[in-house]
Amino acid sequence: MSDPNQVVYTDRLPGRSLVLDGVEHLFCSGTSYLGIACNKQFRQYLVEGFCYYGTNYSSSRNSNLQLQVFEEAENYLAAYTGAEAALTMSSGYLAGQTLAHSLQGSGRFIYAPGTHPALWRSPADAPHPSHDYDAWVAWLLQETPVMPEKHLVIVTNSLDPLQARKYNFSWVSALPQNKQITLIVDDSHGFGVTGQDGAGIYGQLGHLQQVRLVVISSMGKALGIPAGIILGDQQLINRLRASSFFGGASPAIPAYLYAFLRSEEVFAEARRQLFHNISFFRQRLDRPELFRSFADYPVFSTDEQGLYTYLLEHGIIISSFRYPTPSDEPITRVILSSLHTSEDLERLALLINNYKH
Template sequence: MTTAFTVDHLPGRTIRHEGQHYLFFSGTAYLGLPQNAAFQQVLIDSIGSYGTSFGSSRNGNLQLAVYQQAEAQLAAFVGAETALTLSSGMMAGQAVVNYLRAQRYEFVYGPSTHPALWHEPDLILPAIPFAEWVEQIPNVVATVGRVAIVLNSLDAVRSQAYSFEWVSRLPADVPITLVVDDSHGLGIIGEGGSGIWRQIPRLPSVQLLVTASLAKAMGLPGGVILGDAETLGAIRRTPFFGGCSPMPPAYLQAYLQADELYRQAREKLRQNVVLAEELLMPTGWFTHAPGYPVFYTEHDELYPYLLEKGIFLYSFAYPTAADRANTRVVISAFHEPEDIERLAQHINEFISSTQG
């Protein structure tokens, strides 16, 4: 079992632990916005207008315009008709699941679907490869009535991209709602980082809802549901949504003002990922979706070796404590080329030592 580090600061390029500095290749701040001084200043200015939180229901008789403005910008960015923000990606997922349960949908889950979209706490997910699951889906949904197909936009743990071409083969005579968690894609995959929405074929018989945490690439403490105005309006009217505290409005105001900072961060991340691909993939030790900032390895022994060299990787059991530890290198926009070069140097040294 991996021993957890406890630190007293926000991780960035490095972390400090017991007097030692480590290069940090973990976490999910892919664009490095929480560590970005310019983004922090935009947020500080926004706090001057909106404080640290808004202790009210979004359905109350006082409305803050910043929510509608930010949701309109998020929807336009992704390509959806509308958006609805909540306090976390988990809350966004559960708002959708609770709504669909009330509509008596039957749920069909994809492999490794994030717990944010589970409709019961001890859900057993398909233990088969994604490609095999995809081949079964048309026949599965043809045997049920109202069905919700629920899955992730990609395998962020093993860094595997998913194709959604299979959606075009779904039966046209079955009412289907496709629910996709894009928490690890929004901000970094798709056109301009707009996520998975535009990559999913649209069919008249298939309603699309995308949920996402904004706390990863987007650097915002909240979540979002993306979809059609009628469905999101219905979700907004549920007691579940009405009882939720909203995400802090200052962060949405910062988001509205940070287009250029997001663009710069995506370009820096792109350059860093290209370098990491050039240096890590020839080793043959990593699984990696091209352009994605995660490099997964089955060689868990890499973690303690690199830790001794002052490099901290992602390596712990997920999503449950019963799962095996998964080890991955996570690249961020806050890394510098020399960080990635040092990482690759030690990985190559370790590989050489195991082959000698």
């Protein structure tokens, strides 16, 4: 199991720990930042939702029968994030594809490094893996003024979850004023954790007047909801509702939206615990320079590839896999969640402090 390319199989959902070959390992990987999949109160709400709505809703959102829970969830999400309107779909991937294909042909698409395939119109849109984000921003500001297209669709992530880097969007104000610009931001790894009360990046960028802001996100990471959302202006959301991608797809599972609407305090408490865990862990690191990280975010990225094997030998599993291709160097990260205890983090920090590289 010391090779980052080797797949580890388990028949149990990992929480703060994971049992492999009869041995319990501390689990510091994955994207369930708030630990919602293991949260007892959320599970109780979800069971209530299943009893009320059944296990699935096998119909189109555009059918002649409408479940109110979809509108309730979308109204809540719009108010929560500060967006004019919101749309839910069955996954973040489908939300991205719906948005990208609905805007297809309207202008020139420009993709930032690291953009997820959910927002590609085809594999040809894949950003070059060697491109640096800062270099891309410099190129963007130099080239967009002379591009012949009047409408530019700029697609980027809100942050880099692999290198644990939060992006600064001050460059948006320097974009050419004589262009129509749609800025699409994928907030899948921020939503539920970053922003005011975990509302993500929309509220931080909503003041930008020179661009049409659209935020898409998976709800399946921090919030533990198998669904995707699109946040934007009402005109755009209405257009997406009329698309074949939206009308032809099954919607998000109503029981999960039922649980989501009742779990505001569940999310808030998990977020408070997560922030406590991040601070607790950071304060106990003798060599914080081993990691790239930013405030109140649970990902600690490192170039120390040997840390994976070292921690595994001491019963701790962290994230390490080759990306974006099997020939690339492994991306190695310690990822915390709200499920970790103080004892877990003491043990983790002590082992890292004792790591010789």
